[in-house]
Amino acid sequence: MAAAPVWSVDPRTGKQREQVAVEATAQEVDAAVEAAHAARAALADRSVRSAFLRSAAAGLDAARDGLIETADAETALGPVRLTGELARTTYQLQSFADIVDEGAFLDVVINHPDDTATPPVPDLRRHKVPLGVVAVYSASNFPFAFSVAGGDTASALAAGCPVVVKAHPDHPALSELVAKVLRRAAAEHDIPEGVVGLVHGFDAGVDLIRHPLVAAAGFTGSVRGGRALFDAAAAREVPIPFHGELGSLNPVVVTEAAAAERAEVIGSGLAGSMTLGVGQFCVKPGLVLVPSGAAGDGLVKALTAAVADTDAGVLLDHRMRDNFIAGVAERAQLPEVETPVTPGAGGEHSVSAGFLTVPARKLAEEGAYDLLLEECFGPVTVVVRYEDADEATAVLSRLPGNLTATVHLSGAEAAGEGRGAEILAELTALAGRVLVNGWPTGVAVAPAQHHGGPYPATTSTSTSVGGTAIERWLRPVVYQGTPEALLPKELHDENPLGLPRRFNGVLER
Structure with missing residues (x-):
């Protein structure tokens, strides 16, 4: 049986552009993994590793025009968005190169023997080593930053782990081009x-x-x-860590005082966030708690005007478009659900943004309205109108884990008056990133960033963005009573590599 062809498809027209590859057989997957496994030793030298990452970033920059043209043809995300995403991707590679050079991620700890301790302490030297070959599954909505050269690949290579990437079918031609850039940099x-x-x-x-x-x-x-891959990873004869980002509602709570203070600003800001990138961001605010009454009405009015003024857009593929249209229609049919701006088909290949409203009491118990507590990929959000704090808390208590959670407070509440701290505590239990008076779309690549959250936002407690993403691909090893001549240089007393470390209880930098 011939291998199935892999086609590049234009989401603006639904037409095939070109055949770029064929689906890999089991033997070809085995060969790719074997080749990656054989490359581990070449990544052992940290100076080589960091230089490789910098060359990869430079190669992507040099190929920018062709990469963006191909990415736009396959995703319809537009040159402006894609140019920014590519810049973020090269920055990630450079940042991980800096992390590799610094070496703090190795977590070096050395304890000399101490016979006076109870029990006695032998000579112990601890650091972290790479796990091995990492499988990376590309995302549809970030063809650069969460795909072949994205954060998972960059952090794995930085840790010293070769990768085998499963390309996303929405951008196979781009995947091939980016892989070639990385391989040239490796060579x-x-x-x-x-x-x-x-x-x-x-x-x-x-x-x-x-x-x-x-x-x-x-x-x-x-x-x-x-979840299917997570279960497969756990069911192996030797289970492996699976760091998955699966789905997120990214709830937002707007207090009555905040709505009264700046309804128009919050309403227009919400519209911009939920429609950004045609609603295809993993941190899109998908459930927004807005107070009943005049203040909340003003916010909904501003949201209505801003969303109604948003142009129709193209989703990443026609399957997503079909799911979006069917999903919003099913939700809109629920009793007491209203559509101030009706989301749905915006043309033969596009979709129109919109939002739904529902009384908070409908979400207080399990039933048909649980559908509103599931992520709907695309430019739509659910506005939940609550009567009092107890109703808002009841809705929050039914939410699964999320990447983000946001609260909009008034000036007085932000200064410590009212329930601000209480709401913040409720949201902290739900998400890995908690925002005050902001919007979750836009995930900064920074050392303090955390992009993860309780299940089903992610399947682990780790982050996929920021410097600490490297920790996912490492494991600690301690050497006891080992002669220095046999130890890795990272664990020598004289610290010939100049690594940050903890030496006999003292932190050295």
Whole structure:
């Protein structure tokens, strides 16, 4: 049986552009993993590793025009958005190169023997080592930043782990181009090209997670797909860590005082956030608690005007478009659900933004309205009108884990008056990033960033954005009573590599 072709498709027209690859067979997946496994030793030298990451960033910058043209043709995300995303991707690679050079991620700890302790302490030297080959599952909505050269790949390579990427079917041509850039960068430093493998096809993704040489996996996508891979990772003879980002409502709470103080600003800000990128951001605010009464009415009025003025847009593929249209229609049919601006089809290939409103009491108990507590991918949000604080708390208590949670407070509440701190505590239990008087769309690449949250937002407590994302691909090892001649240089007393470390209880930088 011939391998199935992989086509690049234009989401603006639904037409095939070109065949760019074929779906990988089980034998081809095995070959890609074997090649990655064989490349591990080439990443052992941290100076080579960081230089490789910088060359990869430079290569992507040099190929910018062609990459953005291909990405736009396959995703319809537009040159402006894609240019910014590519810049973010190269910045991530450079940032991880800096982290590799610094070496703090190794967490070096050295304890000399102490016979006076109870019990006695032997010579102990601890640091972190790479896990091995990492399987990376590309995202549809971030063709650069969460795909072949995205955060999972950058952090895994920084940790010293080769990768095999399962390309997303929405941008296969771009995936091939980016993989070639990374392999050229590897070759510049005598690193085998197999350090970055690339496979296409659903079955290839399943074969990849089951491969015995794959040591960990990173995933960004749907709850259904991510949970299936998560279960497969756990069901292996040797289970492996699976760091998956699956889905998030990203709830927002607007207090009555905040709505009274700046209804128009909050309403227009919400419209901009929920429609950004045609609502295809993982941190889109999908459920917004707004007070009943005049203050909340003013916010809804401002939201209505801003959303109604938003142009129709194209989703990443026609399957997503069909799911969006069906999903919003099913939600709108529920009793007492209203559509001040009706979301749905905006043309043969586009969709129109809109939002739904529902009384908070309808979400207080399990039933048909639970559908409103599920993420709907695209430019739509659900505005929940609550009568009092107890109703708002009842809705929040029914939410699953989220990437983000936001509260909009008045000036007085932000200064400590009222229930601000109480609401913040409620939201902290729900999400990995909690915002005050802001919007969750836009995830800064910074050392303090955390992009993760309780399940189903993610399947682990780790982050996929920021410097600490490297920790997902490492494990600690301690050497006891080992002669220094046999130890890695990172664990020598004289610290020849100049690493930050804790030496006999003292933090050295």
